[in-house]
Amino acid sequence: MALTITLNGEPYTLEGPATLAALLERLEIHPQTVAVELNQDIVRRDRLAETPLAEGDRVEVVRMIGGG
Amino acid sequence: MALTITLNGEPYTLEGPATLAALLERLEIHPQTVAVELNQDIVRRDRLAETPLAEGDRVEVVRMIGGG
């Protein structure tokens, strides 16, 4: 069953059911280096595996970059 | 019947019943040159005569002075 979410502002489709941890894995992103927001709430790193994605969810995956 | 009010921060006693207009008259203050506040609300000049004073009222009578 395909799930369509908004990932970092863009539509993104993945096979469901899926968790945030699965999403990161698919994106080849190591959870240790990023922070994840689901519908404007932080999902702490240790909760990623137990947090399911639903149709229409808005997900932000951010990390540190150079800045002043 | 004596009324005690707070006038410009100090206790002030006058014979009641009395209006704000009467108070000003007694103080020999011309209403045209001042502004009057009763319990933190402005009482417009044309309402002074019809505004009675009550025990414990807080009255401020202010005017313009030099300032920058």
Added chain:
Amino acid sequence: MALTITLNGEPYTLEGPATLAALLERLEIHPQTVAVELNQDIVRRDRLAETPLAEGDRVEVVRMIGGG
């Protein structure tokens, strides 16, 4: 007899004998508005008529202009 002098840095030929006053007249310059130097010495206005020019003389005729 032609006289060649240096007038304001340029060679200038006039009929001689001639005085500085005659030179100015020929140049249509009113002596009142200028100062005249002959061979690096000032010739005062009242001496112009009596000051003859000689071959090779260096004459400067200057006046006021706008300046700061």
Added chain:
Amino acid sequence: MALTITLNGEPYTLEGPATLAALLERLEIHPQTVAVELNQDIVRRDRLAETPLAEGDRVEVVRMIGGG
């Protein structure tokens, strides 16, 4: 025979005949650390021993001190 000179601005009397070298020795000043002027002319270090003092000579003995 006593000689009176002006030494660093003050009168100074010593037994003559004497040289600048002798003067310095008497003053217990090592020539290496000072410069000597006799009547406003420098006397170089290697000439001190052969430079006699005369009555009324003006001698300056200077050295380095702290300055900016």
Added chain:
Amino acid sequence: MNDTFRLAGREYRSRLIVGTGKYATMEQMVEALDASGTEIVTVAIRRVNLADRSRKSLLDYLDLSRYTLLPNTAGCYTAEEAVRVARLAREATGSSLVKLEVIGDQRTLFPDNEQTLVAARQLVQEGFTVLPYCIDDPIVCRKLEEIGCAAVMPLAAPIGSGLGIRNPHNIRIILEFAKVPVIVDAGVGQASDAAYAMELGVDAVLMNTAIAGAKEPVLMAEAMKAAVEAGRKSFLAGRIPRKLYAQASSPIEGMIE
């Protein structure tokens, strides 16, 4: 030159706004105001002194056909107090102009801009014509403008400090963005400060201590009148560009040799 200063729907010839505080005598104040050429004067609102009925009031000295009154909320430390004083001022003067001043600290008299914004929102809503004293912060000025203030009045330096325009860069940036008049309020110390403020392009200058506190207030009022005029004309006349060095003012041709 027909160069008028438009503020809150009225035209003024003078671009100097003068305070009425701190003069040695009322007569000196009257003379100084006259010498300054000002058309707008600030006043404070204070309790009537009930003990002293003899003294004449400020109004006995100010020719209201000549001066627009600009009551201030000086001495207020919260938006609430300032709104209250503004309302009293409107009642006392009959005018809805107010110089909004919410002080953040009694030692420095720096404005509390957060509270000033709160008070400005309230007063604009109540129909006041609000002229807020504020720090020279372009963002605060923009917000005050968006709220509907009739002008913004950033400080040049702390009230009474006499330090002049401490940060011309900020004033320039404020001017670049402002659509309402910009009035430099507070901090001027001498005539060249006022001239310089006007040369930055501000619409007017407001001062009190610089005049009232001078050794000779009336003469200083004349100085400030001339300075504001000088600075305005200098701004309009378009100054020469700055160069590291020189450009001869006498021609080079025609030198004797």
Added chain:
Amino acid sequence: MNDTFRLAGREYRSRLIVGTGKYATMEQMVEALDASGTEIVTVAIRRVNLADRSRKSLLDYLDLSRYTLLPNTAGCYTAEEAVRVARLAREATGSSLVKLEVIGDQRTLFPDNEQTLVAARQLVQEGFTVLPYCIDDPIVCRKLEEIGCAAVMPLAAPIGSGLGIRNPHNIRIILEFAKVPVIVDAGVGQASDAAYAMELGVDAVLMNTAIAGAKEPVLMAEAMKAAVEAGRKSFLAGRIPRKLYAQASSPIEGMIE
């Protein structure tokens, strides 16, 4: 206020000396001089242009009953040249006033103060009333005064640079020691510069490019007139002391509670 400027035995009401160079037209110059209120104007001495007889001379435009002429030695690079030009100037103008200017470098137009001292000694001896343009060096100024110059005229900044008073400390020190008038000459760019110079306590300001080179020279002349007056009055009126911060201009007593 009866405050006149005494220079070389004459009294002037204006403390602004204006140059006559670099205007777009003679008419503009006339108008600008008039607007400036000046009573002393500088002029240069140059060869008569023999090729062009049509053009009217500067004298046709200057009302000599109104302006004292101050001829300069602009363009001279040695004491010798300057002395020669000064003599020509005296003959041409009938006045022994001279603005002594010996330039050290054609790019910066900085004065050659060593040569200026040499020329000043010679010209004073020849009976000239010497007003020397010099660097803002207290020692050079003292020497020029000792030589017998009628004033000293230190620069504010390079000629035509418009940078304003680059080193007010030096001007202050010069003022502290000078017994002749001190005139700031060159470098002014805008009205506040002139006002500030006067506030330092100088006796007068001399300028040319700042007016003639402005976008609107006549308006700038008005600005400078007002600025010099403003600065002078501000100096005389005695400004308030500078403080890091504040002093209320509205009274503290009588606030509502």
Added chain:
Amino acid sequence: MNDTFRLAGREYRSRLIVGTGKYATMEQMVEALDASGTEIVTVAIRRVNLADRSRKSLLDYLDLSRYTLLPNTAGCYTAEEAVRVARLAREATGSSLVKLEVIGDQRTLFPDNEQTLVAARQLVQEGFTVLPYCIDDPIVCRKLEEIGCAAVMPLAAPIGSGLGIRNPHNIRIILEFAKVPVIVDAGVGQASDAAYAMELGVDAVLMNTAIAGAKEPVLMAEAMKAAVEAGRKSFLAGRIPRKLYAQASSPIEGMIE
């Protein structure tokens, strides 16, 4: 001299905080940070670029045993956004330090101090260690301190402007009243600016563009390291008083005659 900088419960030897943005390459950044001697570096929080997985992340370049990370909320225009980014930053970095930055205007990048106060209240309540970037307003700084911020970080001049300390008076006043560390953030252009800031008595200086934007960033980082050290020592050493003039450094006695 054992002079350490205490911030949020930790001691640092360096008083220079450096940003990690705008370097030509990551290698240059690493070298510049090393040359600067900094122990605290600011970082921004941005979306992972999903299209580009090849690029190494900032974390691959920063030795976290050496540098304290100070994530910022740069780019936020409201308190709400800033709070959201701060939370993400805490999750991403594992640290609750945050450089709070709420921008008021995209052209000038001046802070919106009203929103900064709102965000600071919220973040302090959520347990963040808040280091707010703000305007050089003593009242805003006092409020930020009262809210519980761990330091205040007034700007020297607009971000990236390189104008240096535009208003040292305000910084002085802020220092006079602050009980938390004062860090000058933004506006430094050259080494003397940083030294001067330290001489005013601030606890540290934060910069990014001044180093990253220099022609030779690594050399400028060395310059800034030395400048901050120089300014700090100069502040502690107690400079000589300013005089209008002079005091001989060589003795007067003992001159030859």
Added chain:
Amino acid sequence: MNDTFRLAGREYRSRLIVGTGKYATMEQMVEALDASGTEIVTVAIRRVNLADRSRKSLLDYLDLSRYTLLPNTAGCYTAEEAVRVARLAREATGSSLVKLEVIGDQRTLFPDNEQTLVAARQLVQEGFTVLPYCIDDPIVCRKLEEIGCAAVMPLAAPIGSGLGIRNPHNIRIILEFAKVPVIVDAGVGQASDAAYAMELGVDAVLMNTAIAGAKEPVLMAEAMKAAVEAGRKSFLAGRIPRKLYAQASSPIEGMIE
């Protein structure tokens, strides 16, 4: 970075020249010189005190393998005196380096540049390596260079005043034209002054009072060492351009929405 300072045919690593006057004790002087990293120290020439033979001389404290001696002619008021002192200095030190100083006024200690030129001509002719202290006058500097001086040493501000670089414009112009080293001599008050002088592009800075008169001279010497190094590197690194406002140091892309 291999950046050496070449003066009179020798290479130095330090660009800080330090005076040896006014320290509380000789030990403090030794420690301060060491802390400053200087390689050239100025000394004065004075009469031996005949009354006091016990005291050790300056030479007992200065390691001549480490410091180049630069004797000065401080205290001289005429070219003649200065030449005489220079000759004594050469004899006393064995070096022909001389800091030429002819003072024009005992209160301000401003140099007499006219006499300095006279003395410089004589001393160069006698084979001295002349380093003249002079006013910040581009023409005087050019003449000193033409005479054959090994450097020019314009003042930043009066000796001992601590006012910093009073007129950076003049220093810039001097640098634009000079082909010999330019050393700022006198007037520095704090570390940022020294850094700023170096950033203008001067080759070295000479100071005495700023260090010796500080509350803690040794710490100030360290500060000045770091400041000169900071300023030099900042000059070489190429600072960012100045802008009225801003340029973000964190990227704009990738913000959360």
